[in-house]
Amino acid sequence: MKSGDHDIKWLDDPKLGIAERLYVPLILSGLTTTFRHLVNSLRGRYVTVSYPEEEPQIDNPLIYRGVHRLNRDERGRVKCVACFMCATACPAHCIDIVASESPWPDRDKYPQSFVIDELRCIFCGMCEEACPVDAIELTSLYNLTGRSREEMVFDKEKLLSVFDRTKDQEPMQSTQPGEAV
Amino acid sequence: MGTVIIDGQKIEIDDDQPLNGIEAAKLAGIDIPHFCWHPGLSVVASCRMCLVETGRTDPKTGEVSMLPKLVPACQTPATDGTVFLTNSDKVKAARAMVEEDLLVRHPIDCPVCDKAGECHLQDYHFLHGQPERRADIKPFHSRRRDVGRSITLFVDRCVMCTRCVRFCREVTQTSELMVVNRGAHEEIDVFPGFPLDNRMSGNVVDLCPVGALGDKDFLYSQRVWFMTRHAHVCSGCSTGCSVFVEENQDRIYRIKPRENPNVNRWWMCDEGRYGWKHVHDRRRLVQPRYRDNQQWVGIEWAEATNRLNAVLRSANNPAVVLSPHMTVEQAYLLATHVRQLHPQAALVLGYIPLRSEDTAFPNGLTIRGEKCPNRRGVQEVANGLGGEITSWDAFLERRLAKEQYDVVWIAGGYKKDWNGALTVEKFSGVDTLIVQELFASPLTDRADWQLPAAASFERSGSFVSESSRLQSFVRALRPPQGVMAEEQFYWQLAGREGLYNGSQLIGEIARAIPYFEAAVDGVPELGVDLRVNQLA
Numbered sequence: 230m231k232s233g234d235h236d237i238k239w240l241d242d243p244k245l246g247i248a249e250r251l252y253v254p255l256i257l258s259g260l261t262t263t264f265r266h267l268v269n270s271l272r273g274r275y276v277t278v279s280y281p282e283e284e285p286q287i288d289n290p291l292i293y294r295g296v297h298r299l300n301r302d303e304r305g306r307v308k309c310v311a312c313f314m315c316a317t318a319c320p321a322h323c324i325d326i327v328a329s330e331s332p333w334p335d336r337d338k339y340p341q342s343f344v345i346d347e348l349r350c351i352f353c354g355m356c357e358e359a360c361p362v363d364a365i366e367l368t369s370l371y372n373l374t375g376r377s378r379e380e381m382v383f384d385k386e387k388l389l390s391v392f393d394r395t396k397d398q399e400p401m402q403s404t405q406p407g408e409a410v
Numbered sequence: 411m412g413t414v415i416i417d418g419q420k421i422e423i424d425d426d427q428p429l430n431g432i433e434a435a436k437l438a439g440i441d442i443p444h445f446c447w448h449p450g451l452s453v454v455a456s457c458r459m460c461l462v463e464t465g466r467t468d469p470k471t472g473e474v475s476m477l478p479k480l481v482p483a484c485q486t487p488a489t490d491g492t493v494f495l496t497n498s499d500k501v502k503a504a505r506a507m508v509e510e511d512l513l514v515r516h517p518i519d520c521p522v523c524d525k526a527g528e529c530h531l532q533d534y535h536f537l538h539g540q541p542e543r544r545a546d547i548k549p550f551h552s553r554r555r556d557v558g559r560s561i562t563l564f565v566d567r568c569v570m571c572t573r574c575v576r577f578c579r580e581v582t583q584t585s586e587l588m589v590v591n592r593g594a595h596e597e598i599d600v601f602p603g604f605p606l607d608n609r610m611s612g613n614v615v616d617l618c619p620v621g622a623l624g625d626k627d628f629l630y631s632q633r634v635w636f637m638t639r640h641a642h643v644c645s646g647c648s649t650g651c652s653v654f655v656e657e658n659q660d661r662i663y664r665i666k667p668r669e670n671p672n673v674n675r676w677w678m679c680d681e682g683r684y685g686w687k688h689v690h691d692r693r694r695l696v697q698p699r700y701r702d703n704q705q706w707v708g709i710e711w712a713e714a715t716n717r718l719n720a721v722l723r724s725a726n727n728p729a730v731v732l733s734p735h736m737t738v739e740q741a742y743l744l745a746t747h748v749r750q751l752h753p754q755a756a757l758v759l760g761y762i763p764l765r766s767e768d769t770a771f772p773n774g775l776t777i778r779g780e781k782c783p784n785r786r787g788v789q790e791v792a793n794g795l796g797g798e799i800t801s802w803d804a805f806l807e808r809r810l811a812k813e814q815y816d817v818v819w820i821a822g823g824y825k826k827d828w829n830g831a832l833t834v835e836k837f838s839g840v841d842t843l844i845v846q847e848l849f850a851s852p853l854t855d856r857a858d859w860q861l862p863a864a865a866s867f868e869r870s871g872s873f874v875s876e877s878s879r880l881q882s883f884v885r886a887l888r889p890p891q892g893v894m895a896e897e898q899f900y901w902q903l904a905g906r907e908g909l910y911n912g913s914q915l916i917g918e919i920a921r922a923i924p925y926f927e928a929a930v931d932g933v934p935e936l937g938v939d940l941r942v943n944q945l946a
Binding site for chain 2: 235236310311312313314317328329330335337338361362
């Protein structure tokens with residue numbers, strides 16, 4: 230990383246003004262927010278929902294961080310190139326990949342096995358951020374349940390089936406490898 | 411003596427030691443980027459990455475006059491009065507241009523490429539490259555073809571540094587690799603029907619500064635940043651190459667040569683490079699056990715220590731066979747312990763696997779026919795303790811029948827089968843046979859005590875090479891569950907306190923046995939030549 234890189238913006242700590250240093254004005258402005266919510270809820274405008282009787286509204290499914298899916302390319306093959314960037318970025322170490330030479334002539338490497346432990350996952354979205362080919366994405370499916378720990382360890386087939394289920398509601402962000410680089 | 415000025419720093423150099431600009435800058439702590447230059451190969455100055463400004467100091471006036479053009483640092487000798495400028499705007503612009511040119515058609519498939527993380531092109535791009543891509547093509551795939559038994563070539567990733575070509579011409583002198591076509595169509599290739607197949611072919615992968623040459627054995631098995639490097643010594647033959655063992659969670663993924671000017675320089679042979687598969691073999695012995703009425707009974711190591719000590723104490727005429735795969739420390743611990751109990755106990759130098767003749771490579775290393783790492787060290791330990799030393803053949807053919815040994819301890823640790831029914835027959839008169847081995851063999855089947863051995867990468871200790879160089883190492887990975895490394899086991903057997911302490915023990919050996927005297931103040935990273943004291 231070069232210090233003169235134009236893409237890097239260097240920030241300093243913001244300077245505190247007289248109002249900030251007096252402490253009380255900031256406390257009051259914080260409490261204003263609290264009371265605004267209190268008044269709103271007394272007027273009947275609730276923020277909370279009565280799940281599971283009531284389903285929450287997801288504003289933008291593209292930025293919601295729910296269950297993972299493994300995308301397919303235009304020929305229906307797993308899009309992942311087994312680069313391990315997600316496993317490297319993952320702070321919870323919940324992704325386990327076994328890479329292998331791909332059986333297709335136009336691809337070098339593919340995941341022989343791709344397993345995510347959904348119980349260990351903290352849904353931070355770093356894997357989606359790290360993926361160079363947009364193969365792993367977090368969907369807006371939030372009601373993730375299972376009867377055993379084993380059931381919650383998602384393998385490649387299961388992750389691909391999540392894609393098949395959600396691809397129409399949530400389209401992929403890119404189609405060509407290298408497009409998102 | 412002479413003075414070279416690099417970016418204003420004055421460096422003193424020896425006149426009898428010819429250095430180029432890159433080497434002189436390294437002395438000043440400055441890294442000049444380069445692809446094609448390698449200290450072990452001839453200079454071609456073709457990549458143009460090491461371009462710097464140079465000039466001379468006038469010896470009379472002290473005035474510096476610079477050359478108007480940039481020169482490749484790899485081809486410019488650093489002699490008295492030479493001035494190098496490695497960080498001027500002109501140099502930086504040239505580097506960025508070279509880097510951009512190399513990346514125009516280099517596929518940006520770093521996520522898929524095995525070299526990512528240790529790639530010079532990648533590192534130099536972040537250090538010296540352009541922040542933005544100006545080319546409108548974005549290649550993502552590389553053509554791939556096999557060039558040999560263990561090597562594959564990703565054609566489009568190549569930066570045409572020709573290190574691999576020069577290696578095959580100058581070091582192995584087999585000249586399999588060549589450059590075909592010209593200009594922008596240049597490619598590395600082999601002649602049809604003559605694949606890259608020599609005893610050192612794996613080195614071209616280490617030499618490749620980018621991901622063009624791949625090792626089929628390692629390909630896609632692990633990302634480089636997940637592995638931990640451990641300095642170790644190869645146990646393939648009695649040359650004792652310095653190596654790096656790269657492992658992740660106690661599993662080896664590859665072995666790489668470690669630069670050691672006195673032993674293997676920059677290289678290692680394929681036999682050593684791929685000679686670690688036995689370490690993860692599922693058939694390895696992992697349980698110490700003894701025979702009780704023809705039944706094998708498993709035993710804990712702590713109890714085995716006590717019972718084996720009792721066996722040794724009650725022996726009348728014991729013999730200890732020291733394997734040439736043992737470290738110096740292991741041989742010393744076991745031999746001194748048995749000799750303490752029985753001063754007349756026989757020491758035998760175990761079976762020495764010999765295959766083919768020594769092969770010496772010009773400007774390189776020698777592959778020895780003696781396929782064990784420490785024959786010399788074990789022999790010198792036995793010699794140093796005095797008394798009679800028998801060779802394995804003499805022991806088998808004559809001594810076993812004549813001397814009526816009642817307890818024989820065979821420390822093995824061989825990678826391959828080395829004994830057969832004929833050997834076993836000779837041990838019919840032995841009451842208690844204790845065998846320490848990696849794998850089951852006719853001898854371990856005959857044994858009364860079976861002790862699992864640790865593989866060489868799981869051991870700590872020292873090996874003495876054929877040229878009397880002692881190199882110490884610490885284990886690179888833990889032995890499999892159930893196996894205790896020999897040094898720790900012998901340490902306990904000898905009744906020493908706590909954990910095995912290698913640095914203390916090698917000092918003790920150096921004081922006890924004159925041959926090891928040079929190691930008395932500890933063993934440096936690249937080893938110590940034990941002949942130093944003998945010559946003086």
